[in-house]
Amino acid sequence: MDRARYRALSVASVLVLGFAWWLFTHLNLVEPLFVPSPRAVLESFIAVTVRGYRGVTLFEHLAHSMMRVLTGFLLAVVTAVPLGILMGRHRAVRAIFDPLIELYRPLPPLAYYTLLIVWMGIEDSSKIALLYLAAFPPLAISSMAAVQRIPEHRIECARCLGVRGFGLLRTVVFPSALPGIFTGLRVAIGFTYTTLVSSEIVAAVNGIGWLVLDAGRFLRTDLIFVGIITMAATGLLLDRLIRLLEALVVPWSEE
Amino acid sequence: MSHGYAGGLGRRRLFARTAPPRLPVIESVNLCVNQGDFVAIVGPSGCGKTTLIRILAGLVRPDSGEVLDCRAPVTGAHHNRSLVFQHPHLFPWLTVEQNIAFGPRHRGIDRGDYQPLVEELLALVGLESFRDALPQQLSGGMKQRVALARALANRPHILLLDEPLGALDALTRERMQEELRTLWRRTGCTVVLITHSVEEALYLANRLIVLSARPARILTEIAVTFSTNGHASSGREVKSSHEFLTVREQVLEHIWSE
Numbered sequence: 001m002d003r004a005r006y007r008a009l010s011v012a013s014v015l016v017l018g019f020a021w022w023l024f025t026h027l028n029l030v031e032p033l034f035v036p037s038p039r040a041v042l043e044s045f046i047a048v049t050v051r052g053y054r055g056v057t058l059f060e061h062l063a064h065s066m067m068r069v070l071t072g073f074l075l076a077v078v079t080a081v082p083l084g085i086l087m088g089r090h091r092a093v094r095a096i097f098d099p100l101i102e103l104y105r106p107l108p109p110l111a112y113y114t115l116l117i118v119w120m121g122i123e124d125s126s127k128i129a130l131l132y133l134a135a136f137p138p139l140a141i142s143s144m145a146a147v148q149r150i151p152e153h154r155i156e157c158a159r160c161l162g163v164r165g166f167g168l169l170r171t172v173v174f175p176s177a178l179p180g181i182f183t184g185l186r187v188a189i190g191f192t193y194t195t196l197v198s199s200e201i202v203a204a205v206n207g208i209g210w211l212v213l214d215a216g217r218f219l220r221t222d223l224i225f226v227g228i229i230t231m232a233a234t235g236l237l238l239d240r241l242i243r244l245l246e247a248l249v250v251p252w253s254e255e
Numbered sequence: 256m257s258h259g260y261a262g263g264l265g266r267r268r269l270f271a272r273t274a275p276p277r278l279p280v281i282e283s284v285n286l287c288v289n290q291g292d293f294v295a296i297v298g299p300s301g302c303g304k305t306t307l308i309r310i311l312a313g314l315v316r317p318d319s320g321e322v323l324d325c326r327a328p329v330t331g332a333h334h335n336r337s338l339v340f341q342h343p344h345l346f347p348w349l350t351v352e353q354n355i356a357f358g359p360r361h362r363g364i365d366r367g368d369y370q371p372l373v374e375e376l377l378a379l380v381g382l383e384s385f386r387d388a389l390p391q392q393l394s395g396g397m398k399q400r401v402a403l404a405r406a407l408a409n410r411p412h413i414l415l416l417d418e419p420l421g422a423l424d425a426l427t428r429e430r431m432q433e434e435l436r437t438l439w440r441r442t443g444c445t446v447v448l449i450t451h452s453v454e455e456a457l458y459l460a461n462r463l464i465v466l467s468a469r470p471a472r473i474l475t476e477i478a479v480t481f482s483t484n485g486h487a488s489s490g491r492e493v494k495s496s497h498e499f500l501t502v503r504e505q506v507l508e509h510i511w512s513e
Contacts, residue, residue: 156314157344157402161358162334162409171361175348252347252389 036222041229044222053215053223056206062230065196065207068124069238072131073192080139081181085173087140088147097140105137109195110202122203127196134195138188139181146180147173182246189238197231208234280306281317282470288413293439293446293482295456298466298474299510304449307471308417311447312338324412334358337406338415341422343398345390351401352377352386358409369408376404379438396427400434407442416448420455428455433490435459436482453506454494457481465509474509477502 018038024030025037032040048058087094104112113130120126150173158172200209208227215223280303288294298304309315311322313332322329324336332338337358345354353360355376359369377383380400390398399419406414420428420435436459439446450456456463456479463477479502481493493499 151344153340153342154344154346156312156332156338157340158357159314159332160312160334160336160338161405162362163358164332167361171357172346175346178348250348253391 033219033221036225040222041225044220045226045229048211048223048226053211058208058211058226058230061206061208061211062234065200065209066234068127068207069131069189069192069196072128072196073135073189075128076132076135076139076188076192077185080136081143081184084140084143084181084184085147085169085177088144088177089169089173094144101137101140104133105141109134110198113199113202117203122205127199127204130199131192131196135188135192138191139184142184142187143177143181146177146184149180150176178250179246182242182250185246186239186242189242190235193231193235193238280470281310282472284320284466284471284473286464286473288445288447290445291443292462293448293460294462294464295448295450295460295479296464296466297450297453297456297506297510298471299468300451302466302469303471304451304466305417307466308338308415308447308449311413312336312415314338334362334409335412336415337409337411337413338417339399339402339406339419341418343390343395343402345398345401345405347390350387350389351382351393354390354401355404355408357405362409372410373408376407379441380404380434394427395423396431399423399431403435403438407438407444411444413445413447416446418449418451421451429490432458439482453503453510457499457503457506458490458494463506465506477506 021035022038025032025035036044045058050057052058052060083093083097087097109130112133113126116126116129120129154176155168155172158168163171196207197209197212200207201213204210204213208231212224212227212231215221215227284307286294296304296307306315310317311329313322313329313336324333329336346357349357352373356369356373359372360366377386380403382397382400382404385393385397390401393401399422403414403419416435420431423431432455438444439459446460448456448459459482460479461482463479465474465477466472467474481499
């Protein structure tokens with residue numbers, strides 16, 4: 001199937017879903033309280049964007065959420081990626097950190113979130129810590145795996161050409177691992193974002209997750225729809241941004 | 256080429272074993288490579304040829320014995336000894352030119368000092384018009400030429416070739432043999448070539464070493480003249496000459512009679 005056809009089918013699929021939604025509500029098949037009409041959601045979107053919900057606009061909530069995600073994620077990138085690279089190259093480093101990461105990786109982040117709240121309160125610091133911990137394992141593990149996949153002969157070539165130590169890491173190991181590191185970035189950003197929304201639903205005073213939680217308390221389903229659609233769009237956008245960055249940074253394909 | 260490739264390689268009673276279960280791979284190899292030599296090493300498959308050349312490069316430590324490079328013991332990989340593998344293993348994120356310049360650049364040499372050599376090597380392997388291409392855009396033969404140029408850009412004492420033409424198709428392989436010959440004549444570099452093709456060894460080298468089956472020891476050494484006196488005649492003429500075929504039979508006899 002060529003690209004245009006594929007694209008057309010994908011767009012049609014989304015349009016059919018939207019049409020079904022409209023038809024469903026238009027025929028009054030269900031209480032508007034449970035499923036609001038597209039028009040109601042759109043009006044609610046405009047209202048919450050312009051006037052805000054309880055004094056705070058949608059984008060302010062989104063900005064709070066994004067600040068948390070990006071801070072936690074970036075802190076994790078600058079620590080987990082170098083550690084993952086070292087774990088891939090040195091068995092001793094792997095022996096030390098692998099059990100620690102494997103021990104908490106299977107936990108749902110919300111499980112230890114309660115502990116973080118006890119330690120740090122429900123403000124930003126506990127959330128950033130939570131997101132940092134959520135992003136860390138996928139980043140470290142994918143970086144480690146990317147380094148382990150480097151053909152040993154490529155490393156040997158570099159050594160025979162006279163690079164060693166940190167120079168070897170910088171000039172050969174890191175660029176070789178970049179495609180795998182980007183896979184990890186995409187997995188991690190998705191997971192971090194999901195974790196953020198759950199944490200805001202559990203405990204927060206603002207943010208896009210809190211908006212949805214609070215709207216639910218007052219049975220504002222239209223606002224819940226606005227929140228969920230905004231989350232989906234933002235998640236997609238974050239993923240796209242990383243793909244774009246990947247295309248810029250890794251223009252080559254492996255031999 | 257005006258640059259000299261100084262140095263030779265000595266080797267004393269080398270022993271090596273594989274990882275557990277530790278089988279002896281090399282029993283006793285005693286060989287001295289002189290500056291400007293083109294030594295080809297042939298032997299039955301699995302006899303330890305690759306282990307031998309990896310020891311020479313410093314990538315593997317022998318269990319006993321030592322390798323001397325210009326009288327200094329070899330303790331690890333060094334840019335004085337360039338190894339080219341069966342597969343080119345170019346850096347896929349670097350252009351042809353950057354791949355060739357990789358060694359001197361990352362050893363902290365000034366661009367002004369290594370760039371003339373890089374240009375010379377680009378011309379020598381005929382890839383000037385591909386200087387900005389990425390490895391993924393090159394054919395197998397072109398990639399291997401870049402790998403050879405990259406190895407020479409460090410002006411190594413010795414060029415170690417581990418079946419560099421082994422993965423190429425028959426036609427490209429023949430053309431690359433001509434290029435290796437030219438390379439050796441023009442640069443005067445010292446070469447050790449591992450190959451399983453007796454024909455290739457006879458055609459390219461001035462010394463031929465025949466190894467026994469594992470554990471490897473030297474069965475015989477033959478002085479070869481086809482590489483040096485065949486200037487005028489084409490590769491196919493040399494390889495089909497009566498003299499060439501006779502020597503080839505003798506070598507094969509040695510290997511099979513083991």
